[in-house]
Structures are given as structure tokens and as C-alpha cells.
Amino acid sequence: MIFLQLCADGLLLGAVYALFSSGLTLIWGMMNVVNFAHGDFVMVAMYVAFFAFTLLHVGPLIFVPLAAITLFMLGVVVYFALVRHVMRGPMLGQIISTFGLALFLRYAALWAFSANFVSLPDTLVGGVYDVAGLRLSASRLLAGATALVLTLGMHLVLTRTDLGSRMLAVSEDRTAAALVGIRPDPMQALAWGIGAASTGVAGALIALFFYVSPEVGNSFTLLAFVTVCLGGFGSVPGALLAGLAIGVIQSLSAYFLGPSTKDVVVYALFIVLLWVRPQGLLGRA
Amino acid sequence: MKSLPRVLLVAVAGVLVAAPFLSDNPFYQRIAALTALAAISASAWNLIGGYGGQVSFGHSVYFGLGAYSSLLAFTKLGVPPIAGAPLGVLASFVLSVIVGLPSFRLRGHYFSMATIAIAALAEVLVTNWAFAGGAIGLMGPANARSLADLLFRSALPYYALFLVVLGSLLALTYLMQRGRMGFYLRALGSGERAAESLGVPIRRYKLYALLISGAFTSLAGSLYVVMIGFIDPNSGFGILVSVNMVVMSALGGAGTLFGPLVGAVILVPLEEMTNALLGGGGSGAAYVVYGAAIMLLARFSPGGLAQWWSLLAGKGRRGAA
């Protein structure tokens, strides 16, 4: 019974991981630029949610979309101000650019908000539901369900809409896409916007039940990397499956091996994965 | 006429290097020692990250290895901390082989990510390892039992020691850069497929660079604890240790001989002085500036100051012609 409970909790959290990891895989698949600041985007979203609640007294119905929009704009700005230029330059510049962004966001938050944790009250989305003998908290249910729906939505948009196929074309072959009249710049900016928006939603949802602190960025970034690697670089369905799997793995190892090991298991898995099967479960090699 | 700027540069450098010996300001001497130490790590990183083009964000693993080897040797075996340095270097060789061989198959971004994960893993593992002092860390000798403990009251002897190590590393880098290894590293850093078609054994040379880079970084870690006398998971394996190496090299010019040193000369005094002015809380602000600086560098001048310098020098030459 405990096992099922752990799995259920893991799946719910894993769905949220899947959501922001889908954003990372979208960006990475589109333009071979790794967003080392992805986890810090999630952190920013968490603070947006927190401040929206404490200063504007609005609930998740408002602050989740608010965070999504804010992060969308941040993503687009980052693309035009930074990424677009470094992509044309040497590899060192490409790699350190988003790393610099991560540092900037993290330490700006540390400086502005100090290292103290803050959190949203438990009662915000209150209640615990009893579903077939499993105790599921309403906030986690909301987060998991929303994340799942949005991740599937992202996948559908990419594969079933015109816009989506244009984005996929640019990710396959930027030059060829340009030759058939698809301008890469707006598509890539959009990818950054959507990718960042996914962290916006995910972060705002996570804030419902996790503490908020400037330091969480690093572990979320690594989590996103593991998920993307496991699921396959460029694959949203892969990120979904992998996210769910990682959520369950974390949940189980936290219980059976101790809470401090939950990160260790994920990092170790990541390292093994990179060496054994870098293209992941569903990825292109 | 062209040689005048060079002569001037050498003279200025000479003055800067000698100055701490001639001054009697302990604060200034301490900064000089810390600068030299940072320059060692940054120059070591430069071998694999600058020349080899494999950007490691996890070099703190090596630094921590060296630091912990030294203090473990002291606390468990009673030997002077510096005697633990060879152990650290040996451990770094092993780590380089285990880490390097598989990850050099991976494309650039994957390698960088792997280094972040490895460093994060190391930090968590050490924090939970009671033998190594857990979250509290380890301390060095409180009183000098012999000269070998290298416990000095002034920062000057440390400065001298670090200069010797830095000088050796730079000399080694210079020789490497002029020879086949240097050419092969630079080639694989800027055109791996072409380099391979010309006979460059890619993985082998990346590994050579990593072995040397890791060894000197580990040595820097040992030297750090010799001077500071303390290590904990954060100061040994923390991400900021890695970040410092990357920023200093990138600022001065990754892949150039003196780039990391220039970066260290600019950033270490800056950081120490902001800390002194703003108290401990200042370090948060420093990293905001670092982050912004990295982004600006990446966006406008990935080659760092060295890129500016050669542009200036190029203009000068054209002017003279």
C-alpha cells in the first residue's frame, strides 16, 4: 500500500517535472542550445506565484497564468537579447551564455530575497482526497493534472497544428526551413517563449506545495536534464514518460533510502544514462 | 616600435609580481597570494576548457579532491597537509579516466552537463560522509609542528610558493601549446571532424588535457587548504569554485596562455575588496555581477580580453605599416 502511495505521489510530481522538461526539450531540440538556466526559470516562476499571492492576494487561478505569461516574455527576451547572437558564435560562448544567465538569476534572487525559504500556505488549495485508499493532497492533484494536460497539449500543438509543424521543420533543418519560407527567428523565439512558459506554469504549481528559495534552481535544472536525457533529446512524449518515471524513482528512493539521497539517485542515474544511452528512450541519436 | 608595448607589458607584469615582496601591507599580500592560487586553478581549467574546447562546469571535483586528500592525510595520518597533495593528484588521474573516457564520446553540451552532475553528486556524497567531516568539514594543523606543515603567519611565503607552481604550470602550458599537443587540442576544439580526418586521435588528446588539467586543479585544492587551513563540502566542491575558474579564464581569454591569469588579477582583488567593503553579504552581489559579465562576454566578446587585445594590437600593426 505504501508502495502505491509512493508511486501515486511520484506520478503527480513527475507530471510537473515532465511539464518543465518538455519546455527544455523543445528549446534544445529546436536549436541545439542548452538552457542551463531552465531550473532557475522555475525558481523565478515560484517567486512570481508567491508574490502574486502575498501582495495581490490572488489564487492559483490567477497566478499560474500570470507566471506563464511572465516567463514567456522572459524567454522571448532572452532569445532576442542573448541566444540569437551567441548561436552564431563560438561554442564556448554558446555554452557559457545560459550558464551566466543561471548565475545571474540565482544570485539576484539571493540578493533580493535572501536565502530564507518562504512558502505559500497549505490551505491555499486545501484538502486531501481519498482515492481508492490512497491519500492524495488537492494541491498535488491539481498540479499533476494540470501539468499532464498541458504537456499533452504541447505535444498536440507541435504535431497537429500548422505552427507546430513549422517549428518542427526549423528544428529538423534550419536552412531547409528557411529555403521553404519559414523564418527561423520567430519560430525559435516562440520555442523559447513556450519553453519558458512551461517553467512558468510548473513553477507556480510547485509553489503550492514546495518551499520557495533562490537555491532550488540548480536541482531543477539537473532534474530537467535527466528527464530530457532519459526521454530523448527533442521528444516531448519522451519527456513526459521520463518525467513520470523520475518522479516515481525520486519518491521511492526518498522513502526507502532516506530523504537526502533523493538527489543522489537522480544524479547518478543521469551520469549512467549519459554514458550508456545518451539518446534516451525516444530520442533521435 | 612594435616591441615597445611588449616591453612595457613585461615591465608592468614584473612590477606587479614583485610588489607584494616589497610592500608590508598584509591585506595586499593576502590578495596577491589568493590571486596566484586562483590563477593556478583557472590556468589548469584552461587546458581542457579553453584549449580543448570541452567546457567543464564541474572542475570543483578536482579542487575538492586535492583539498580533502590533504586534510584527510593530516587528520587521519598525522602527516603535513602538503604530503596529501600527491594522493589528491593520483585520485584526480583516476577520476579523469573514469569520467573522461566515456564522456568524451558525448557532444559538447552533454559533456558540460555531465560535469555539473558529477560535481553536484560529489558535493552531496561528501556532505553525507562522516569520515570526511560531513557538512562540517575538516581543519588543518592549528600549530606548526615542523616547517613541512607550511603554517606561516604572513601571506608572503604562500605567495612565493603559489608563484612557483603557477610559473611551472604556465611554462608547461607554453611548451604544450607550441608542440603537437597544443596544435591537436586547438584543432579538436575548433573543428573536431576535420582534426580527426588529419589523424588526430580525439579522445586520447582530450583525455591527456583532462589528466593534466585535473592534476593541477587538485594541486590548487591542496595548496588552498595549506594556506586557509579549512575545507568543507561547499568550499571544496561547491559550484562557485567551478564558476570562478570558468569566469576568470573566459574573461581574460580562454585558450590563451595568460588569459586566466589576467582574469584572476582582475576578479580576485575585486571580489576580496567588495567582501571587505560590504561584509560577508557582499559575495551574493559579486555573483550577480559574474553572471551578467558572463552573459555580456558570451554575447559581445567570447574571446575575452585577449580578443580585445589582439584587435588593438592588430590595429597598431596596420597603423605602423
Next chain:
Amino acid sequence: MLLEAQSIVKSFGGFRAVDGTNLTLHEHELIGLIGPNGAGKSTFFNCLAGDALPDAGSIHFRGREITRMPPHDRARLGLARTFQVPIVFDGMTVRENVMVGAFLRRPHRHAAAAKADEVLAFTGLAEQANQQVTTLGTPGRKRLEIARALATEPVVLLLDEALAGLTAEEIETAIELVRRIHASGITLIVVEHIMEVIHRLTQRVIVLHQGRALAEGAPAEVTRDPRVIEAYLGRRAGRHRP
């Protein structure tokens, strides 16, 4: 027989780019590899060079099997290649670029520099030796590709569309360079689109089409072959002899 490829098959996803192609190369030949776009030339070329590993078939070079050998070992054995889109080592001068190739046989700096200068003179790049490689235009970069490969002192040189994108005058110089390379004792395979070059340089031509060798022979014969014309221009063109 210097280089032999037998029944090479290479697929990408579901698509068979190379479908059972053979090639034999004898010492001192200068042969051409042609075919319409999508014929599998690049893929086959990459299999020979070591950039791609064939799914089936074998390649032998100087008596040794090299089918799965990585490119750097092939270079060591004496098989060199150039890239269609030149890859330059930026941050280095023209001479330093060529030295990267020279270091293969000459581990010491002075010897490598001497060899590089020799090759630079041979390929007409001596004047630009000290320039940053990024100052070279496309024709210079193509010549640099060749110079670097020559510095490895190869026995066989594979040229991948080394003359594409050049002006008529530059093509003349390039043809003359290829002739000199051949005269110095190196065996060559030249992949080209420009028929004039093929006619003037090569003794034997292999035509690839849909992953297979369609025809093989002297350039004049092969270009009159109706099957070849059909492959390039389509069915109806093949029916009418020019």
C-alpha cells in the same frame, strides 16, 4: 589494388542511401565519382573516409580491412580526405592549420613547420602563411583543405567537390593543382559535379545512381551512356541521343 570497397550498404532510418556499391582503386589512378543529387555519393564517400560506418560490406586499404576503422587511423595509414564545406581551425594562422596535418608524420614542431611550408608552396598558399585563417575566402579555404590533407603525406587522397563554387579561372588553377598532386605520386578519387573537370582530369569514372554504381568507364563513354543521361535528366532525355 590500393583501395577496395565491396557491396557497401548504408541506410539512414528507412532510407538506403548506398545500396551495394563496389569500387576498386589501383595505384596511381585518378578516378572520378559522379552522379545526380541524392545518388549516395556523399554517403559512400563518408564510408570510405571513415565518417560513416557501413551497415554491410567491407573496405580494404593497402591490404588491411578498414571498414570500421576511425578516421584518424585511416589518416595514419595514408588515406586522407577533404571536406565539401571547408572546416578551418579558426584562431590559428594558415601555416598553423597546415601544421596540424603535418604533425601526423613529424611530431616535432620544426619538422612540422618545414613540411607545412613545403605544402603551402606546393599549393600556392605560401604568401598567406602568416595570416589568420579566417581571412581566407572560399577558394583559399578549399586550397587549405587540400594543403592540410597533403601535409599528412597520404597515399590516397579523396577530394569532395573541391572545385565547387569556384570561378572559371579558379577552376583552371585547381585542375592544375590536382594534376600536380597526381604527378607527385598520390592516387586520387575526385567527387565532382562539374563535367568539364571530370573529362579533363580523370581516366575512369564511376556513376552512382540511387545508391548503386550505374556505369563505369572512361569519361567520354560514360557520359554518352543513355542510362547515365537518363539518370541525370530523366527518362525522356535518355531516349534522345544528343
